[in-house]
Amino acid sequence: MVLNKLKPRRHRYAILLLSCTILMCVYFENSWKLLTQKYHVSEHIACVACAPKRKGTEWFFARYAPTVHLLLNSSNSMLSKDVSSWWTRLQKVKRNANYTTVVRNLFPLFPDQDPNRCRTCAVVGNSGNLLGSRYGPLIDSKDCVMRINKGPTEGFEEDVGSNTTHRILYPESVMDLDNSTHLVFFPFKILDIEWLISAFTTKDINETYMNVPSTINANKDKVMILHPEFMKYVHKNWTQFHGRYPSSGFLTVIFALHICDEVHVFGFGATKDGNWHHYFDKTLTPVANESHSGDIEYETIIRLHREKNLLMYKGWT
Structure with missing residues (x-):
């Protein structure tokens, strides 16, 4: 009962x-x-969700910040005081242009972009150690292939591949792109952003601190603009403020760490003879200069390789 x-x-x-x-x-x-x-919490959560899950040592996680802004867009274009101060100091050409006004003209022209998550990425530098490497098929097998500045593929396909999904550029390194390639634009100064707007509209800027093309053939719907906050983050966290600012190659490596599950790095470092030059010319380049600390950057990439956060291919070296 x-x-x-x-x-x-x-x-x-x-x-x-x-x-x-x-x-x-x-x-x-x-x-x-x-x-x-x-x-606006959802935007931040989405950014965290799309970031690759990294494993690493205390050294790595003292530097890696998964929530840093990667790309500039209409919702995050206001710079914090410390980022603005750091970025302003990079300006070689003094401008009276107002940053807020310039950016206001930027985003009606280019769509807001979120970095697409890539499963496997090849970051292809321009070192002479690529010559004779026969890395071309391996590079082309990756989902995303990021090439830096004017590094050519024609005539070097066996060693550097032929596919390009992302091309890293700024006005002084500009080249024409096909319609399927993302233009990942690195603005080192406010004039760079003005040039980008002009290149797709009035075409009236043809000089920065040197003569530059007044326009570019590229798909404006695939333009991605690196955030100055990300540039400062790499300078502070990864190069420990060595040099005036990070090189475009090193910025690309860290950018890839933030959007790729696997990062494969090619074409960085010296040749087997210890020389530093591009694979497409024999002009020797110093490992470090007044702007970049190439030795610190290279040592950092090697440590990221040792800690299995990326895979570094040394070519002939």
């Missing part, structure tokens, strides 16, 4: 508990929606 009386009571308790659970879920779901709408 007692058991028979308990069964209906247990059913009532179970139904009550289930009802309460459903009501709490609905409440918290609605509360979360209100929170994300009010404080």
Whole structure:
């Protein structure tokens, strides 16, 4: 008799508990929606969700910041005081242009871009150690192939491949692109952003600190603009403020760490003879200069390789 009386009571308790659970879920779901709408939390969470899950040592995680802004867009274009101060100091050409005004003209022209998550990436530098490497098929097998500045493929396909999904450029290194390639634009100064706008509109800027093309053939819907905050982050966290600012090659390596599950790095470092030159010419280049600390950057890439955060291919060296 007692058991028979308990069964209906247990059913009532179970139904009550289930009802309460459903009501709490609905409440918290609605509360979360209100929170994300009010404080734009969803954008931040999405950024964290798309970042690759990294494993590493204390050294790595003291440097790696998965939530840093990667690309400049209409919602994050306001620079913090410290980022603005750091970026302003890079300006070789003094401008009276107002950053806020320039950026206001930028995003109606180019769509806001979020970095696409890539499973495997090849970051292809321009070192002479690529010559004779026969890395071409391996490079082309990656989902994303990022090439830096004017590094050519024609005539070097066996060693450097032929595919390009992302081309890293700034005005002084500009080249024409096909319609399928992302132009990943690195703005080292406000004049660079003005040039980018002009190159797709008025075409009236043809000089920075040197003569530059006034236009570029590229798909404006595939333009991606590196955020100055990311540039400062790499300078502070990864090169420890060595040099005036990081090189475009090193910035690309760290950018790849943020959007790629696997990072494969080619064409960095010296040749087997210890010389530093491009694979497409024999002009010797210093490992470090007044702007970049190439030795620190290279040592950092080697350590990232040792700690298995990327895979470094040394070519003939």
